[in-house]
Amino acid sequence: MSLPHPDDLQETWAFIEPSLYKILGTDDDSDGVTPDEYMSSYTAVYNYCVSRSKGGSTYRSSTNSILLIGSEIYARLKNFLTNYVLQLTKRPDETFLQFYVRRWRRYTIGAGYLNNVFDYMNRYWVSKERSDGRRDIYDVNTLALLTWRENMFDINCNILVAEILEQIRLHRLKQQNSPALLTHSIKSFVMLGIDIQDLKKPNLGIYIDKFEKQYLINTIEFYNTESNEYLKTHNLIDYMKRAEHRIADETSFATNFLDERSRRPLLETVCKSLIENHAPVMYEEFERLLQQDQFSDINRMYLLMQKVQSSLDPLARKFEGYIKSEGLMKIDNMDINDDNKGDRPVRKAPPKVLATDQQKKLYIKTLIAVYTKFVSIVEKAFNNDLLFVKALDNACRGFINKNSVASPPGYKGTSKTPEYLAKYTDLLMRKNARENDVSSDMSEDDVMTIFKFITDKDAFESHYRKLLAKRLIYGTSMSVDTEESIISRLQKENSVQYTSKMTKMFQDMKASTDLQAAFAQYVENKPNKKEILDDFNVYVLAETMWPFSAFKHEFSLPKELMPTYDALESLYNEKHTGRQLKWIWNLCRGEIKANISKPGKPPFILTMTLFQMAIILRFNEQDTYTFAELVDILKLPEEYVSGNLAPLIKYKLLNQSPPDAAKIGETSTKFTVVKEYRSKRMRVNFASNIKIEQKQELEETTKEIEQGREMFLQACIVRIMKARKQLKHVLLVNEVIQQSHTRFKAQVSDIKKAIENLIEREYLRRVDSDTYEYVA
Template sequence: MSEPLPRADDLSATWKFVEPGLELILGSDVSPKMYMSVYTAIYNYCINKSRATQQQDAEVQRLNGNNNMNTQGSLLIGGQIYSKLNNYLAQYVQSLTKRPDESFLQFYVRTWQRYTIGAGYLNNIFDYMNRYWVQKERSDGKRHIYDVNTLCLLKWREDMFRKNVDTLINEILEQIQLQRLNKVDSSNDLSIAIKSFVSLGFDSNDLKKTNLSVYMNDFEKKFLELTREFYLNESNVFLQNNNVVDYMRKAEARLAEENSRANLILDEHTKKPLADVLNEVLIDKHAEAMYAAFPTLLDQNQLEDIHRMYSLLQRVPPTLEPLLQQFEEYIKREGLKAIEELKEEASKISSSSSSNGAKKAGAIDPKLYVRTIIDVYKRFVNTVNVSFKKNGLFVKSLDNASHEFINKNAIATPTPRSQSKTPELLAKYSDTLLKRKAKDSDSTSDMSVDDLMTVFKFINDKDAFETHYRRLLARRLIFNQAATDGEEEAVIQRLKQENSLEYTSKMTKMFQDMQASQELRSAFRDRALEDGSKDIVPDFTMYVLAETMWPFSAWKYPFKLPKELLPTQEKFEQMYNEKHSGRQLKWIWNHCRGEVKANIAKQGKPPFILSMSVFQMAIILPFNDRDTYSFEELLDITDLSSEYLEASIAPLVKFKLLNQKPAAPEFINKPNTKFTVVSEYRSKKMRVKFDYPLKIESKLESSDTQREIDEDRKNFIQACIVRIMKARKMLNHSALINEVIQQAHSRFNPTVSDIKKCIDILIEKEYLNRVDGDSYEYLA
């Protein structure tokens, strides 16, 4: 473009000069010289006609004292240029032709790319018109007037896109289908074409505002419909010929592909509806098939595939609920099955060993019981952690299932009306764990406080566990069987953290009593040394226990303490009464133990040390005076009941410290049956244990334990009722029942009938008064 610039006031000459340049700008490379020539010609024309008018206006405004320049004249020039440009752009776009060797999509992308570059140049060339005339026209409400860049897009939309929209969209969708079938790889043309749809949608009222009307209406709807149809067919066919695990892998891969495609070629707006379509046809419609495969995956512990299923289903939150229910039911079944197998195994072992009377039929080892529970629980904790990534919903399902099978199973509740034995078995587990063990013993190597606390968390009757645990703790303390005080206190601290300070208050007081008893023993020994008493048992160890804190009852039946122990007892009572006036000592003889030195070993060997209950000591010590006593004579000497005497003497006969005549077991409690101490005791051990638990004691302890649990529950419910009514003053029956259940839930699950009984008791005690038949009022 070397010809001279046209006259500034000649529109025809100016447009004739500019038009060839416009074609070069839109269709090929732009030289700086040509660009500046076209820009100058348009600029000169736009400002030429208004220059004289502006000078006249300026002179008038100066004489009037107004220095504000008005460019109204120049703003009116742009209309003719704008009209010619509009017509030219329409003709240019219509003149574009497709090459024989290219598809319409390729043609569209090739011409669109160059056209949009040219549109940018044109926008700069017509900058003066954009800034003045276009801006003025649009401010006057003429929304059909656009800046040159937008005008270029409008012409493209009208004369290229609209006339060929079906062909273009079909080719794009066809290319996407070929990509899904792995027949083509390139996405560049698709990305450019689809992004052009976004550019072609603009808001005539606000040209800067994004408008996706073209993209959504012309492309997105058809794309989503095609996607639904494609994946619906593919998923149905795939599942007919492959298993669910392979299908999940396929679905996972497809979702990743579509996500990658969306990032490369689609607008952000499509990602959400595309995900919804994929979730519907790939996941929701085939969720039932996944549910059916879920138990098998759990059986085989296929954690990776379970995670894959979870990852898919969590994309559609409603589909997780059936999976959660399945997971919970499966854990229950596995827990119940494991415990049923344990019970059957225990029955077989008990049956095979019943000939020697070592075990009661169906006896359950608490360690194996808790171990079975923990193994099931840890298995599914691992599943939750690895496959479900610690999702709170699945953690809750695991907890719910654990509550069920831990509290109600073939061992815990063998009959529907049985109370759960899990608290008792867990307490016995803790007893085994915390008892002093031999140095070379590995019997508790697979036991831990963590396992104890895990099961404790799930038991419903925490009050029952506390009662059983406290009784066993009491035995460990008074019989010096606890491994260390530190371990015991650490467990109590964790129980307190899991429940409450009140929950462990009695246990804490028990340790305080043990410390006070130790100080009292030291004082007694010092007193005995000062008095020079030779008839005092030097190793006498007593425990003074608070009656309301310890799970023991004072001995209520006749018993004569051996004369060898009487001076020690009397001396201690004298000292205690001097120190604590008004307190009453009650002896718990059935829990007293001692050691007896017996010179009945083979000549040259040291004496035996016999560990006995105080009842057995009362039986054996008289044999210092005579070698033989009848059962009737021993009854008179000990003042024990026939039942207790029989139970106490049986181990002495069984382990051949005493010879019975007649020897048959059925004669042991006959008045004339004779018992003779052996002259030479035969045992490989020099320390021999005779103080085995008595069956009669075990029965009494079991009934006492249940009685204590029932009494504590009754008192707790009454306290809850009084506390609630004191705060509320008046409450109807249903509300009171619900609040009591809620408050008691952390300790046990009270029955409605138990709560009603407690309400009646409080009415009798005049704490409450029944009002209007269905409500209660608190009586201050």
């Protein structure tokens, strides 16, 4: 082809204009630009710009910006693009969207080639103009897009958006088979978002303002209508499945058709319409799903609501309330049979105080069963979400510490759950419990599970330590290793300080074993060796570590035990100076050989308390005593004598006259030993279930808990005030509650009482009505 003269703009433009039409595309698109035409057009533009520059045709404008050669041909190109876009027309057989996408695709491809034709002008003249501050000059590709935006997009934007939204609606209804229309039309909103101040900076202003806002409004209207209509004719389970599919479809649509930034607002909009707006319906159905153990549907509900985090909190509260009510109901409906016999009717309402070991075990197992059930639900249905784990913990803490057994109506003391858990542990750790298969379905994990939730951990420690102490001194513990394992786990769950007294108890037991060995050697050299018991265990216990206190009443030790008693006191005083032994007579146990069986049968072995031994040994001297005589012999308070007599009468070792149980403590009541004792067992235990001891132990434990809390609160207050020097009342109370929550739930009234006590003892003083100061 013959190229135009380089200096002639008119001839140059007339030469390249037909090729420009072919590059951008004609209406019929019958022929495109050939390689020769394309290269000739590029050469003509290049020759024009270079030739004019060499001829010195540059000039300075009134703004002092240097204009390199290109302004005239740039103006011609700009007019050409405007006229080209304006003359584009829609075919009769196509929609505007089809026309728009068809011409847009061809136009943008052509604009890229057009940009290459004017490459020299872009690199020199356009670049120089923009560096001089001309923001109305653009590279050819950008100029083409801006021309399209001004003359095609802006004029027809509303029609375009309406047809795009209609196509999206058809797509949602599975009635649209031309995804290319959506892909290219939506992408045009992004491409046309050009920042004329900074062409390299991404700008989604047009995409957001012209398309996304209307698209989101259209989306929420569509799904509001569809979800409401669907729920009218379908159940919630079907609706949740439908919602899952809809959210998956919209996620896929966002990935395939929309800009990345639309993904989040789109899903938020869809989830608000499908989930948040219908959350109340799901909450109502939630409890029914729990009752029917429909874990897969609960999980579906959870996964849906997880997409709207604000909807999970009410669901977790519903879950917490359900667990709590379920736990309380299970406890209220516990099947309790006092004597553990199948032939007796079952009691549905639990007693205020659980009397038997089996009842206490059943209570703890009921708590564990509820927890285990809902742990499984949290795992299967809620994927161990921390929000629902916390809800489970809160609910368990609620019904475990406060229920019809732990705090019966009218009961104002500490929750009984710690006491029953300690008894449960005692059953687990005792030898005879294993032998009788009582603890076959019990485990250490059960103990730690409930321990985690009890708020009055100090109460558990007191009850547990008392039962541990009895296991140690009576030798009924299953094994030292198992005992230490429990203590180690309690320590990990709480603190070293929590188990320090228990650890010291084991040290005392070892020291007592050494003392018994020394006593055996000491007795060998005694002239009255035969009068001293050879099978005798004694434990010397640190008074501050063990949950026992010395027997406070007078007691006359049986003469048969006096030589042993004297020998032990003598040995201990020789080994230690300045120490005082305090005897705990009410905890002493022993075995008596009783020759009261049929002729030819071996004697019975009777396990008794020391007080019972003191009673029954007197019947070696005569067959009958009155109650007054026994009280005079033992020097014990009457309630101790009657309390220890009761098992002897109940199991028919002694006959009472008159036999009325209510007259056991009357002065003239007589007790006669049987001549021949009848029992299928040759070993009989009379030492258990002595009510006076049980009552006294419970009172002592309750008192110990109260005193321990009082001292803990005072120590806590002093520690805080010593560090802070001065503190307001509310802040002090809050900090004390925070520090004491690992041991027990401190009451504000108890904290106030402790503060007043410390003021009286001059640890603190009031600065004003609301502030305290530490007194050094």
